[in-house]
Amino acid sequence: MAFLALDHVNKRFGDHIAVEDFTLSVKKGEFISLLGPSGCGKTTTLQMIAGFVDPTAGSIHLEGRDLLSTKPAQRGLGIVFQSYALFPHMTASENIAFGLEMRGIARAEREGKVRDALAMVGLDGYGDRYPRRMSGGQQQRVALARALVIKPDVLLLDEPLSNLDAKLREDMQIELRQIQRNLGTTTVLVTHDQTEAMALSDRIVVMSKGRIEQIGTPQETYERPASAFVSQFLGKTNEFPAEIRLSDGAQKLIFGSCEWQAPAGPSGPVTVTVRPEKVGFASPKSDSLKGRVVSRIFQGNHWLFQCETECGPAIVVRQNNGEPQPEEGETVSLIWRKDDMGLRRAGESR
């Protein structure tokens, strides 16, 4: 049985549909990410779980009890806000203790729990600091400790890492995942950062324009995107116009000068999709896509090639494994394994 269940949840603001027909069931201890561009309804969904926004239709249940009939203050959820929303007039310890105080926990017990929470997020000794005197990363940790110290049934994270710089964000991702694994707290993360969603979650809910595009593990959503939107939003994708037609008595997939064996299915125009890191450089003789390197960018652990091919522009990512790489202006042949390639019937988005 689902731990947290959202059933056909809708939210309308006047004429604007913010969230449409959102159905999701979260298992206990699971880490779920709501991923999508800004305005896709992910934050609204989170706020409906939290109780700050009431859905227009649908139901939300937590362990079988109806959340919508429960006041936000009684839902027992831990929330970390994008701005952290720490209480600036309270020290880190007082911030963390606030939720415990509201639950009527005695001072002595409170102090012990606050100490443990500070230690958990690696802030021992910072208890007497005011938020203004802490760095962004430290404030973030206080916010996390404040949300977790009340032992919430569900932890809701609203773009918690977006205000941190890149290096710190990576560190916090690892730490967040570790803390979540140790405590086993069911977590819902809202983010627009696909690498963050993939690094942290057990499952990703990709959203666009208020609708769910795909629900799946990070690998599933990346390797087998259910729609054009998902494949473009999760990492980069090369797309080539192609055609399936009968040639020499067999169905062939034809793009540029290539004639590949086509999978079963009707003839007609299709779009070939392939991830940049799955594309390799082949010998010119092979049955491959011909092109020319327009620019080559060194990015430390990998090379990024921008190529102009017979089927339009293509991006190729090659690992910097010491092998010689083509120069700018060089003619190249692009090839990839058929398993790594996706086919989309022209016109349909899914």
Add this chain to the structure above:
Amino acid sequence: MSAAAPARYPVPWKLLLPALMLFIAVVLIPLAMTIMLSFHKWGQYTGIEPVFILENWREIWSDSYFHEMFLRTFRIAVAATLLTAICGAPEAYILNRMRAPWKGIFLLIILGPLLISVVARTLGWALLFGGQNGIANKALMSIGLIDTPIPFMFTETGVIIALAHVMMPFMVLSVWAALQRVDPQIENAAMSLGAGPLTIIRRIILPQIMPGILSGGIIVFSLCASAFATPAIIGGRRLKVAATLAYDEFLNTLNWPLGAAVAVLLLMAIVLIVVSSNALIERRYAEAFR
């Protein structure tokens, strides 16, 4: 760099000159003259004699009439300040939570009275509660709620209420500015931790807008303590405060030196109270809000 050698950059100083001259001409010189005046001698038949004596100051120091006057002035100012804080802070909070069109409209309604003269606003109270003929008094008496007119004119309560009304925009603006700095998610954060609406206001919102209430309080207090028009109209001759006292000494008794001493003392008292309370506030909130 530029601060190290200001003499090499004379332009800012030259630009300051006009304002500086104005300040010296209309503030510093009259102030110095008033202070000088407070040490001069005055006689019923001799007029002002430019000598240096402490008689005026001794008179204020020893005469209980002046003590009562200053005590009343500050009692009224404190009470009016408290009243603006009690009414103004919730007003600003409600205003801040309003939606788009209403927020602007109500802000205009609150600030609008600043465009009307204090005298006109105070006379409004006189029209409403001015004895038998006050509109409000008449109405209340005609429906039988009260038998005699509500005593408002020439009472301390009346002066306090009228002053609070006149000064309200300053408090609302000050608290409103403090509310602008409050994270809009902070109430949700407190709510998610299990705090009820009253707890949120008492434990989360109030401490954060306290600096705004206090700085608004300083403004309102200093304006109330030195207010002239409102106490003059509502309090009249019967209920004098320091400002109206100084006015009377100058224009009715013609004892300019004594009036000057009263005015200087009032100024010094207000400056002392404002500066020290401001320092206290700064120290109290330095840690969390700096």
